[in-house]
Amino acid sequence: MRFVDIIEKKRDGHALTKEEIAFFIEGYTNGEIPDYQASALLMAIYFEDMTDEERANLTMAMVASGDQINLAAIDGIKVDKHSTGGVGDTTTLPLAAMVAAVGVPVAKMSGRGLGHTGGTIDKLEAIEGFHVELSTEDFTKQVNEIKMAVIGQSGNLTPADKKIYALRDVTGTVSSIPLIASSIMSKKIASGADAIVLDVKTGDGAFMKTVEDAERLAHAMVKIGNSVGRNTMAIISDMSQPLGFAIGNALEIKEAVETLQGKGPADLQELCYVLGSQMVVLGGHAKTLAEARTQLEAVVADGSALEVLRAFITAQGGNAAVVDDLTLLPQAKFVTELAAKTSGYVAKLEADDIGTAAMLLGAGRATKESEIDLAVGLVLNKKVGDYVNAGESLVTIYANREDITDVEQKLYDHIILSGETVAAPKLIHSIITE
Ligand code: URA
Ligand code: CA
Numbered sequence: 401m402r403f404v405d406i407i408e409k410k411r412d413g414h415a416l417t418k419e420e421i422a423f424f425i426e427g428y429t430n431g432e433i434p435d436y437q438a439s440a441l442l443m444a445i446y447f448e449d450m451t452d453e454e455r456a457n458l459t460m461a462m463v464a465s466g467d468q469i470n471l472a473a474i475d476g477i478k479v480d481k482h483s484t485g486g487v488g489d490t491t492t493l494p495l496a497a498m499v500a501a502v503g504v505p506v507a508k509m510s511g512r513g514l515g516h517t518g519g520t521i522d523k524l525e526a527i528e529g530f531h532v533e534l535s536t537e538d539f540t541k542q543v544n545e546i547k548m549a550v551i552g553q554s555g556n557l558t559p560a561d562k563k564i565y566a567l568r569d570v571t572g573t574v575s576s577i578p579l580i581a582s583s584i585m586s587k588k589i590a591s592g593a594d595a596i597v598l599d600v601k602t603g604d605g606a607f608m609k610t611v612e613d614a615e616r617l618a619h620a621m622v623k624i625g626n627s628v629g630r631n632t633m634a635i636i637s638d639m640s641q642p643l644g645f646a647i648g649n650a651l652e653i654k655e656a657v658e659t660l661q662g663k664g665p666a667d668l669q670e671l672c673y674v675l676g677s678q679m680v681v682l683g684g685h686a687k688t689l690a691e692a693r694t695q696l697e698a699v700v701a702d703g704s705a706l707e708v709l710r711a712f713i714t715a716q717g718g719n720a721a722v723v724d725d726l727t728l729l730p731q732a733k734f735v736t737e738l739a740a741k742t743s744g745y746v747a748k749l750e751a752d753d754i755g756t757a758a759m760l761l762g763a764g765r766a767t768k769e770s771e772i773d774l775a776v777g778l779v780l781n782k783k784v785g786d787y788v789n790a791g792e793s794l795v796t797i798y799a800n801r802e803d804i805t806d807v808e809q810k811l812y813d814h815i816i817l818s819g820e821t822v823a824a825p826k827l828i829h830s831i832i833t834e
Pocket of ligand 2: 487488489490643644645646649652655668
């Protein structure tokens with residue numbers, strides 16, 4: 401096989417065979433195919449797209465490029481959740497504890513990541529003593545016993561994706577549906593998921609700015625998953641404003657606990673029930689989404705979901721007393737209210753820029769080397785559609801530095817008030833099951 405023939409075939413709009421796709425992924429991963437040829441193929445895929453079959457073959461070739469986690473020793477159907485990312489997305493922890501309480505095993509591999517706040521692991525490290533270094537044996541045992549464990553990323557998962565993503569980043573080929581869909585799905589499949597629930601975000605703070613683009617990506621991923629034997633569902637959810645109230649690591653742990661007590665922000669609470677219902681159905685613990693939701697509401701109401709969180713924290717070395725005494729979380733030195741300058745309805749809370757304001761405080765990493773301040777961040781006191789009186793607090797700012805005028809300015813610039821009533825944005829735009 402000559403790689404130039406494969407490039408020309410795609411350039412001319414033809415579908416590649418499974419063997420040709422495998423030739424590309426293997427050759428590029430082991431360094432036999434140079435960047436310039438891989439770039440040319442990626443650009444051809446960008447313009448000519450891929451058939452459903454090509455997308456599935458590309459995904460599985462990337463899975464085969466590295467290690468694959470085997471979760472067979474864990475009882476039951478392992479359902480994983482993936483969010484395409486947004487601002488203040490506190491969902492993973494409360495969702496995991498809820499579905500685990502219903503009986504769905506949550507064997508989660510998680511990352512730290514770059515962004516406005518840390519990843520799930522950073523957030524968990526706000527709990528004193530908590531660690532994510534578990535042996536495979538302990539990880540398996542913990543999930544079998546208490547249904548929930550979170551482990552740090554280990555091994556050499558999907559090296560093809562890492563290399564290709566870096567190349568896409570500098571060749572204008574990131575925003576291609578077949579490339580994004582195969583990238584995300586290959587990582588989920590390599591980490592051992594039997595079934596996958598996708599939370600595809602849309603809006604200002606999301607990768608996919610419009611509902612139509614988010615739906616195209618969701619359909620692509622659901623098709624890939626189902627065609628390779630992993631039951632997959634997706635929802636399209638709003639990210640035009642941050643999710644919930646809290647944006648920050650310890651602040652989001654507090655918000656997660658409140659959500660498990662049934663006292664979370666309305667949007668976060670609802671999103672957990674909607675995603676959780678899909679996980680419970682895919683996990684085989686309910687026949688319908690409605691039946692699953694009833695179970696989830698029950699484990700929140702009777703405290704058993706919170707009990708799973710306590711057991712999970714204890715099992716991983718953390719101080720579970722934090723659940724009942726949230727002041728045990730890292731506390732910021734300076735707490736300031738951002739007062740509204742005029743009265744009006746909140747028309748916009750521009751997610752991306754509000755996330756950047758949290759990052760200016762130190763809640764997230766700008767580069768892989770940056771240190772995160774777990775205590776700092778923002779808590780929104782108003783969401784889009786709410787009325788605020790002049791002088792009332794829009795946001796509570798948690799900082800570890802005294803001068804926060806840059807953060808205040810950023811927030812004032814990106815919180816837009818209006819004299820007219822504003823409708824709250826729809827949280828769930830659609831549910832995609834095939
Ligand atoms: N996230 C991923 O993991 N891959 C992409 O290609 C885009 C977003
Ligand atoms: Ca939040």
